[in-house]
Each structure stands twice: as C-alpha cells, then as structure tokens.
Amino acid sequence: MVHSNLKMLSAIVLASALSTGCTLVGEHKYTGGGTMASAGGDKNAVFTFNVENCDGEDVKGRVNYIDHSAIDFENIGGVSLNAQVDNFGYCTIDIDGFLNNEPLCNCENQYEAQFSYSSKNPSAQGDGTGFVCFFDTGEGKGNFHGAITAFYINDGPYAGYINYGTVNGNIQQHSCPASDE
Known part of the structure; x- marks a missing residue:
C-alpha cells in the first residue's frame, strides 16, 4: 500500500519535474x-x-542499471536497462520534501x-525515459563515495x-578537458 502511494506520488511529482528540465550551468x-x-x-x-x-552544448553519456528484485517488477525478472543521456545539469527539483508531496531532487x-532507455529484459521489452539525481561525497575511507537521491523511470x-x-x-566529479581555443 505504501509502495503504491509512493509510485502515484512519484508520477505526479515527475510530471511537474520533467516539464522544467535541467538548467545547464x-x-x-x-x-x-x-x-x-x-x-x-x-x-x-x-x-x-x-x-x-x-x-x-553537447551532452553525452550512458547509464546502465539493473535491479533484479525490484518490487512490482520481480515477476518479470526486475529492471534492466541501457540508456543514452539526453540532458545533464544542476537538478531542478527538491527531494527533501518528497514524502510530503513536494518535489523530488535537491538542487544544491x-x-x-x-x-x-531501452530495456535489456526480454520479459519487459520496450523503450522509455527517466532521470537520475546524484552527488559526489568526496574521497574518503570506506565504501560510501556518493549518493543517488532519485532514480526514476517516467x-x-x-x-x-x-x-x-x-x-x-x-x-x-572530473575536470573537463581544456578546450582547443
């Protein structure tokens, strides 16, 4: 029940989020x-x-993602996709209030x-769109070197x-190569 409500809330939040898009800075x-x-x-x-x-100007990139035991998708073998990045920049929405009916990603x-994306799962063929919001926590000891604050399939x-x-x-995060200009 909670997961179904979360999915419905996600769809509502995403509709407003994708209409604003990324601001490339x-x-x-x-x-x-x-x-x-x-x-x-x-x-x-x-x-x-x-x-x-x-x-x-030219955004490029790839995303590969697999979650074989995801709830609501476990009966078809889970989520498995390859994706081409279409847009990239600072987040435009806010995750802090996600469970309180507020936007999804934190801009700061x-x-x-x-x-x-294209599905790699033969039981769930097709294409679609989505987004991932993330940040780098810096170098340090242990295995925690980043967070994904939202991975959503529209x-x-x-x-x-x-x-x-x-x-x-x-x-x-990496430095961009110096331009030839």
Missing part, C-alpha cells in the same frame, strides 16, 4: 558505478554511468541526468520505478 563531467539497496527487493541494484557537458550541489516498461540511497562504489 558551467561544464561538468561525472562517472559512477557500484551498488545500492534494491527498490524494495532483497538484492542490490547495480549501476554504472558516465555523463558530461564539457563544451557547453546535486546533478540531474535525464535519459532515454514511462516505458518500467514506468513508476523509483530508487534512491547511498552508493557502495563511487560517484566522482
């Missing part, structure tokens, strides 16, 4: 990979991504990558899927 480059808790399942979700906007020191075979949490792996 400056040049950014991130890579990441690791595991995080499944969206309600008993296994971990696994992901890798790279995204950059280093010339101020977080980034949002919007993507178009439409397609995994419509309504949402996950978020700390990362056992790394999310890292």
